[in-house]
Amino acid sequence: PSALGPNVEIVRQQRFEVGPRYTDLKFIGEGAYGMVVSAFDHTTQQRVAIKKITPFEHQCFCQRTLREIKILSRFRHENIINIQEVMRAQTIDQMKDIYIVQCLMECDLYKLLRHQRLTDEHICYFLYQILRGLKYIHSANVLHRDLKPSNLLLNTNCDLKICDFGLARIADPTRDHSGLLTEYVATRWYRAPEIMLNARGYYKPIDIWSVGCILAEM
Template sequence: VAIKKITPFDHSMFCLRTLREIKLLRYFNHENIIAILDIVKPESLEKFTEVYLIQELMETDMHRVIRTQDLSDDHCQYFIYQTLRALKAMHSANVLHRDLKPSNLLLNANCDLKVCDFGLARSANSSDEHSGFMTEYVATRWYRAPEIMLTFKEYTKAIDVWSVGCILAEM
């Protein structure tokens, strides 16, 4: 297993991101989306400065792999296939990841891929209480779709597809 330590909770924004990530990851049950196996909470509210998420162990991430070696066409196809499977599951649940990038694609020695880091994810439902409150501060710059920079209040699931295209180009 892997243990993800989430801290600090000095700002409400970090609390909301953590809560959002936990809620979304508990909802998904997909082989290409990282799973939460357990959550270790603090003993009391006074000691509530960190949370530990127990997750599946993945050995590396796509960022490290593409920086250290050339990928074959077969590897690229398999990794993109798995990324798109995860994206289909997310988008079918009306969830925008909003921060797809190589370092958020975890890999193991069997070339299994899992999408992680749902801290910036949001519902794509128009009835969602936060719809319309779409911030520009999403997606790492190099993977950010043009519509986020041009009309950041109105964007769709296409922003995640753009990010996958950028990842493919980088591979």
């Protein structure tokens, strides 16, 4: 990255205004909703992950960002990614970007499965952690609705954390959810049949189906 003063760094032509607390930014990945970098936190003396989101161009981006922040700010579980800090401009007029600071994980299950075959021990340990985190999510009456290997973060100790709650919903079997996922087709391989068929009032088993698909892939 190139530096532009004490509070700004440029990473792949993206401007990050996260200094002076967070410096030494390094690119991790990029998606439809923003870019993720690692950074050194001078307060904790550890590296963290910072997700830059520019959500205000589209209403669905705003809703997804707000939903994820609201849910993750309330969750406290070792198998669910945490939010350490949310950074934004001090006034509404200046607010174009939002920075979400989270713990740094080295990899995700999607990348791991692309490069190596897992042992039975690894599969059992990963599955245990997925179900443990999902039990906590469901105990809060929340549906994740987008469980897939790339949303399961890993570190070198094989610790697993569930991330990306942008499509999560409060579990309500009486509510009509049909049509809410029609614009988001990237993860159809992990969707339960009732979602694919636009069924009304689906419930927690849709996440269990996704876990079964992930297990089969492992």
